[in-house]
Amino acid sequence: MEEKEISQAVIGRLPRYFRYLGELKDQGVERISSQELSRIMHVTASQIRQDFNNFGGFGQQGYGYNVEYLYTEIGKILGMHKKHNLVIVGAGHLGQALANYMNFERRGFLIKGLFDQDTSLTGMLVRGIPVRPMEELENFILENEIDIGVLTIPKEGAIPVSKRLVKCGVKAIWNFAHVDLDVPEGVQVENVHLSDSLMKLSYNITRFEKEQR
Amino acid sequence: MEEKEISQAVIGRLPRYFRYLGELKDQGVERISSQELSRIMHVTASQIRQDFNNFGGFGQQGYGYNVEYLYTEIGKILGMHKKHNLVIVGAGHLGQALANYMNFERRGFLIKGLFDQDTSLTGMLVRGIPVRPMEELENFILENEIDIGVLTIPKEGAIPVSKRLVKCGVKAIWNFAHVDLDVPEGVQVENVHLSDSLMKLSYNITRFEKEQR
């Protein structure tokens, strides 16, 4: 059974489908056609059908898609039925903000540990999780079956820490540091470069003002 | 003089060029060829030349690109020479983390105000900026020439607040709330959906594990 490669363009749209289907489900909507979903989400019906069909036939001709079923299936594709154990490296403002964000826990992303180079923070509790010193990182990862490392440290420290994470076998890094990581094949990296996002915003503001003239 | 539309794919790459060129500049590198940059950034030289040529000829045949000049020009394209005034709506952990992040200020994104529905936070200082009650939002935006509204509130409140921001004439919204905003043409929106980003990570972990089997 050949597994075809799904493009990252499609993957990138799945969380949004998942969100809309969750909302429809909560509203008690039972079934939906690609056309109706198209109208709500402002994407073409054709794209919706193509996207879903990458994973097999979720719908039924003449009927549409069962909202609850589709929601569950997309959740499975995204791995939402699994639990992931996280450590956050960098207990500054951003690291603390992420540690405090309950919604990740609801989705199965469990924050198990918080680490910081600054030993004056050691022992501080963030939502009940104590900050630990960097020396304990390796042991903690191994003992707690950590999947995902979150980097919320300045760019200078990010590369060496990413190497330590990889060496302990984490499967993925969620990188908020403003630097590109170089990890071995098979270690997943998802970058959240906030300043890049602001720069795009800045560009688009200027572009629109130019268009008006 | 016809301004050609630049694709968002290109725009999305500009901040990364800007970052690498800044680093090269700091290292004292004077000139660089598309081929060399290609090797460093892991993109094709052809793409680099195509991207830059969207904005006119920055290079010189037989020589390459002057790093400092190219850095400055891309900065201008991104609007990095301009200042933007921001308000953050939602003074929770994430809002505070963003308010504390100095690097945005360095890039000309000046955080002028912080707002929160919870009046028990009113007056609290975050990096010297007092938290204000929501009633003051409109006047504050008008008086301080606010460009950009940042939404760091739960999704329930995001849409009404976005409408208030738009009504006061903000040019752009940086949206951290997990909901799609519906704004008039010309108002720029940049979404940072952190949980979507985590879901992609989760998908890619599972995908890789499947491939191995």
Next chain:
DNA sequence: TAGATTGTTAATCGATTAACAATC
């Protein structure tokens, strides 16, 4: 059965890569 809507193939569009003439 008739109507609706999927699943899927074909057509189009846009983005990336390759090639090379222009030129420093």
Next chain:
DNA sequence: TAGATTGTTAATCGATTAACAATC
């Protein structure tokens, strides 16, 4: 001038949209 490398055109590739036969 010869060598290097851009700017730009052409070729390729992939993603999106359109169309429609299959089927519930």
